Amino acid sequence: xxxxxxxxxxxxxxxxxxxxxxxxxxxxxxxxxxxxxxxxxxxxxxxxxxxxxxxxxxxxxxxxxxxxxxxxxxxxxxxxxxxxxxxxxxxxxxxxxxxxxxxxxxxxxxxxxxxxxxxxxxxxxxxxxxxxxxxxxxxxxxxxxxxxxxxxxxxxxxxxxxxxxxxxxxxxxxxxxxxxxxxxxxxxxxxxxxxxxxxxxxxxxxxxxxxxxxxxxxxxxxxxxxxxxxxxxxxxxxxxxxxxxxxxxxxxxxxxxxxxxxxxxxxxxxxxxxxxxxxxxxxxxxxxxxxxxxxxxxxxxxxxxxxxxxxxxxxxxxxxxxxxxxxxxxxxxxxxxxxxxxxxxxxxxxxxxx
Amino acid sequence: xxxxxxxxxxxxxxxxxxxxxxxxxxxxxxxxxxxxxxxxxxxxxxxxxxxxxxxxxxxxxxxxxxxxxxxxxxxxxxxxxxxxxxxxxxxxxxxxxxxxxxxxxxxxxxxxxxxxxxxxxxxxxxxxxxxxxxxxxxxxxxxxxxxxxxxxxxxxxxxxxxxxxxxxxxxxxxxxxxxxxxxxxxxxxxxxxxxxxxxxxxxxxxxxxxxxxxxxxxxxxxxxxxxxxxxxxxxxxxxxxxxxxxxxxxxxxxxxxxxxxxxxxxxxxxx
Ligand SMILES: Nc1ncnc2c1ncn2[C@@H]1O[C@H](COP(=O)(O)OP(=O)(O)OP(=O)(O)O)[C@@H](O)[C@H]1O
Ligand SMILES: [Mg+2]
Numbered sequence: 001x002x003x004x005x006x007x008x009x010x011x012x013x014x015x016x017x018x019x020x021x022x023x024x025x026x027x028x029x030x031x032x033x034x035x036x037x038x039x040x041x042x043x044x045x046x047x048x049x050x051x052x053x054x055x056x057x058x059x060x061x062x063x064x065x066x067x068x069x070x071x072x073x074x075x076x077x078x079x080x081x082x083x084x085x086x087x088x089x090x091x092x093x094x095x096x097x098x099x100x101x102x103x104x105x106x107x108x109x110x111x112x113x114x115x116x117x118x119x120x121x122x123x124x125x126x127x128x129x130x131x132x133x134x135x136x137x138x139x140x141x142x143x144x145x146x147x148x149x150x151x152x153x154x155x156x157x158x159x160x161x162x163x164x165x166x167x168x169x170x171x172x173x174x175x176x177x178x179x180x181x182x183x184x185x186x187x188x189x190x191x192x193x194x195x196x197x198x199x200x201x202x203x204x205x206x207x208x209x210x211x212x213x214x215x216x217x218x219x220x221x222x223x224x225x226x227x228x229x230x231x232x233x234x235x236x237x238x239x240x241x242x243x244x245x246x247x248x249x250x251x252x253x254x255x256x257x258x259x260x261x262x263x264x265x266x267x268x269x270x271x272x273x274x275x276x277x278x279x280x281x282x283x284x285x286x287x288x289x290x291x292x293x294x295x296x297x298x299x300x301x302x303x304x305x306x307x308x309x310x311x312x313x314x315x316x317x318x319x320x321x322x323x324x325x326x327x328x329x330x331x332x333x334x335x336x337x338x339x340x341x342x343x344x345x346x347x348x349x350x351x352x353x354x
Numbered sequence: 355x356x357x358x359x360x361x362x363x364x365x366x367x368x369x370x371x372x373x374x375x376x377x378x379x380x381x382x383x384x385x386x387x388x389x390x391x392x393x394x395x396x397x398x399x400x401x402x403x404x405x406x407x408x409x410x411x412x413x414x415x416x417x418x419x420x421x422x423x424x425x426x427x428x429x430x431x432x433x434x435x436x437x438x439x440x441x442x443x444x445x446x447x448x449x450x451x452x453x454x455x456x457x458x459x460x461x462x463x464x465x466x467x468x469x470x471x472x473x474x475x476x477x478x479x480x481x482x483x484x485x486x487x488x489x490x491x492x493x494x495x496x497x498x499x500x501x502x503x504x505x506x507x508x509x510x511x512x513x514x515x516x517x518x519x520x521x522x523x524x525x526x527x528x529x530x531x532x533x534x535x536x537x538x539x540x541x542x543x544x545x546x547x548x549x550x551x552x553x554x555x556x557x558x559x560x561x562x563x564x565x566x567x568x569x570x571x572x573x574x575x576x577x578x579x580x581x582x583x584x585x586x587x588x589x590x591x592x593x594x595x596x597x598x599x600x601x602x603x604x605x606x607x608x609x610x611x612x613x614x615x616x617x618x619x620x621x622x623x624x625x
Contacts, residue, residue: 050525051524052521052524052525071524071529071530072521072524072525073524073525073526073527073528073529077525078525078526079522079525081518081521081522083518084518085518085519085521085522086519086522087519087522087523087536087537088519088541089540089541098523098526098536099526099527102526102527102528102532103527146522146526
């Protein structure tokens, strides 16, 4: 039982408010992903849980116990640091072995465990090198192996896969998913990678300027972003957001007319994901403009359309072809989710089906 | 053309400075192997002898006991000063205590007091403690002189080590002392070694306090040199031999420092 509870925590660096007062409960065995732009306080939040950063006010509880004043070593946490924090004077083997050594695990067991971990992160052949003799991605894997070499109460992982190539990242992601399934250890995980967030998380916390703006399951975050910030941040390519107004059950902006079920209102932002738009045949479509760019991504083509001042992106079939500047029409797919937000507050107005 | 000229000018200047600096040292080394009658000639044409070294180690000069005093005082000073200073430097570097900057300044400020000002109070103090002319007194005095300096120096080395690895070790379950032992010391080792050698050299060369606080039993090498100025005149060849005894260990250490100094500067964590 290792539920992590942050109660009214706040963090200031001098006058700078890094994390404003808020609460967050991470359930026992949960895989919580922190998502947010650079500098929004993800690392700071983790470091407070780890005990590396003093909290300015509030309480941190692990498994019901207030641990504000407990040093990091007594919190039973394993962490992958964003900047690795390897021991430069030790070999890879000694690096991975260190947490076990500190806990008095005997030599034979240690050697076996280190070998297992090294194989898991595909570093088996490099055990006798020093960190300075490794590439960035290899160093990151040492940091990862060092964290998962023992079973702590809580895993904290600060972008643990950020430096790996695409293939290795997928393998490692699966490893981590399996590990979490196997051990059920409460995990807090920072990433910028949408896929990682979606595939790994039990819940995602989207942060902005230190504040958690939405905390929900990946599905819910994707399907029902609570505000414009989350809508724009989650998804790749990001959601099309267009300013306009609703009149007589129709959202209108230059070149755009989409039926919505919302009372008449000015200052509305409509949001439609690129994967929920399709290319239409003629000008009776909802969105009309000129073709601005075509980008082949492999399994599909990203079609960018320019309508007045706004750009909209749609995910079309891989074999779609048309000359740039040709007239182009898009329409929401049947059953597509149309998101509506209030321009002024940025809050979600309503989610309606087309 | 002009550039060429400055290049040569620079070289000439360097050579000139080297000659001026090295001349007394070269002279000392040569004189140490001369017989008394050759001591005053600058000629390189002499028959070298080791007699001077034999003489200085025998009665009445007994350089041997001075060597012992110097070695003991310098070694013990280093052995006490460096561990204490390392811990102090670590604290100054890593812990945010209120008034830390002031405290650090206070410690350093002891270095600004001219030695002549405090040598008399020290003399009186050791007299009432009946420690005059003992190595203990010299060790105490040297500790007072050297420790602030070593703290300052080691703090510089520790400041240069990123805290990442330390934090990682604490998360991995290491106590503060374990962190210092397993992470900080190995990484700061070149710097600490350099500081130790500096500390040794400072103590080894200390003259003023040793002169005032010792008379016969605790005389160190630099003070011992003075005794070669006798009523029969200055015995240059003996003084040079003793001078060589003082200088050679320092030369060796300077060489060691040089090698480790660059290591000390380039050591550091990897990202
Ligand atoms: N020691 C510090 N002193 C002052 N400000 C700090 C300190 N550490 C972090 N900050 C500030 O706190 C804010 C949050 O930083 P944090 O490292 O948590 O961001 P992050 O979300 O992890 O970003 P990234 O994705 O780039 O790693 C930033 O604006 C940063 O400038
Ligand atoms: Mg960060």
